[in-house]
Amino acid sequence: MIVVERSAKSVEDAVNQVLKEYNVSREDVAVEVLEAGNKGFLGILGNRQARVRVSIKTPLDHVKAFLDSVVEKMGLRVVYDIKEEGGHVKVNFSGENVGLMIGRRGENLDALQHLCNIVANRYNSTGYIRVLLDAENYRLKREEALKKLAYRMARKAIETGKNVVLEPMTSYERRIIHLALQGMPDIQTYSQGEEPYRKVVIAVK
Incomplete structure (x- = not known):
């Protein structure tokens, strides 16, 4: 403020x-x-x-007021840290039922992050500001799990000589897969399908 x-x-x-x-x-x-x-x-x-x-009021103030309202209305027993860092607003949740905030494969967290970005930029006339939400380092844990999945499925594709199609993912998660495998000379990746059912295909060159 x-x-x-x-x-x-x-x-x-x-x-x-x-x-x-x-x-x-x-x-x-x-x-x-x-x-x-x-x-x-x-x-x-x-x-x-x-x-x-x-x-x-700064974008951070708008986001904080919005999150306070969401937490109260959902009856969640969580707390969060919020700060501006590197031109972004970063929020990290923790608490007894933080799993409800995360949702299945992070769907709730992604949806809430999208809404927070709308709120932060609704009255912001100084340029776009990005809001990043996390909960007890879920993003990092999910990224590591996706990288392991990418390497495992790439080996399967090489061993069988057949394409491996992964489950639908968000654009953020698909990017993790693409980046993880871009250094493998025998593998290429691409996305297919329409949102929200777009998938990564791991193929042998």
């Missing part, structure tokens, strides 16, 4: 100064009036400017 104070002839002018300076919309700020201002006698004598304190 960025907090700034500004003075102007009126409260509206002071707020508009902040909106223009930080290139944000009215929905992105909370305004506290410190001085309402006074035009003075005949609009000349005793003139006093209005003064406001404006709190500017």
